Amino acid sequence: MGRRGPPPKPTRMRLLEGNRGKRRINEYEPQPEKAAPPCPRWLTPEARKVWKRVAALLRKMRLLTVAEEDALVAYAQTFARWKAAEEFLARHGDVYPIRDDQGRVKCMAQFPQVAIARHLLAVLKSYQQEFGFTPSARTRLSVEPAGEHHNAAWIPEDQLREARQASKRYEARERRRERKERKERGDLD
Numbered sequence: 356m357g358r359r360g361p362p363p364k365p366t367r368m369r370l371l372e373g374n375r376g377k378r379r380i381n382e383y384e385p386q387p388e389k390a391a392p393p394c395p396r397w398l399t400p401e402a403r404k405v406w407k408r409v410a411a412l413l414r415k416m417r418l419l420t421v422a423e424e425d426a427l428v429a430y431a432q433t434f435a436r437w438k439a440a441e442e443f444l445a446r447h448g449d450v451y452p453i454r455d456d457q458g459r460v461k462c463m464a465q466f467p468q469v470a471i472a473r474h475l476l477a478v479l480k481s482y483q484q485e486f487g488f489t490p491s492a493r494t495r496l497s498v499e500p501a502g503e504h505h506n507a508a509w510i511p512e513d514q515l516r517e518a519r520q521a522s523k524r525y526e527a528r529e530r531r532r533e534r535k536e537r538k539e540r541g542d543l544d
Contacts, residue, residue: 376525377521377522377524377525378522378525379522379525379526380518380519380522387420387421387422388420388421389417389419389420390419390420390421391410391414391419392419392421392423392424392427394406394407394410395428398428398431398432399432399435401434401435401438401439402428402431402432402434402435403431405430405431405434405435406427406428406431409427409430409431409486410427412488413427413486416487418486418487423486426482426485426486429482430479430482430486433475433478433479433482434479436471436475437472437475437476437479440468440471440472440475441472443466443468444466444468444469444472447466448466449465449466449469450463450464450465450466451463451464451466452464
């Protein structure tokens with residue numbers, strides 16, 4: 356079973372927004388090395404083209420790290436398969452006839468590539484949102500200005516202190532709420 360709810364925001368982004376939920380701050384969030392992983396040799400020629408194009412784009416956006424290699428491979432392969440399905444549909448159309456024993460058309464059936472293309476497009480959309488390739492996804496991204504080379508996990512001491520205090524207040528409030536609920540249910544003497 357997958358995780359519930361929206362994916363968590365990176366710590367740096369939560370601090371820039373002011374940690375509105377007053378949740379605990381992850382002081383030790385991993386920060387992968389910002390380096391471009393090499394294009395795998397086993398990718399199909401079309402997937403290699405996609406890899407090179409997308410890797411260049413992610414480098415310009417300063418979002419490419421070694422941690423994104425597998426996701427980038429999956430995106431490139433998915434895009435190549437989606438393109439192949441769309442090219443097939445462009446050549447043959449969306450449907451084909453099913454004929455009876457006399458050769459008359461009984462009905463029309465959808466090519467499997469229609470469903471394949473639809474599914475792959477949904478997968479591509481989720482990768483595009485993760486990588487920040489859509490306008491709405493870009494609004495949720497935060498990158499360091501060019502020229503700054505400090506560790507992205509660095510948190511100013513005053514912000515860290517404030518976040519810790521807010522987190523403690525939130526946890527205390529939650530404990531009081533849970534205790535009150537247990538008391539109302541009769542679980543607590």
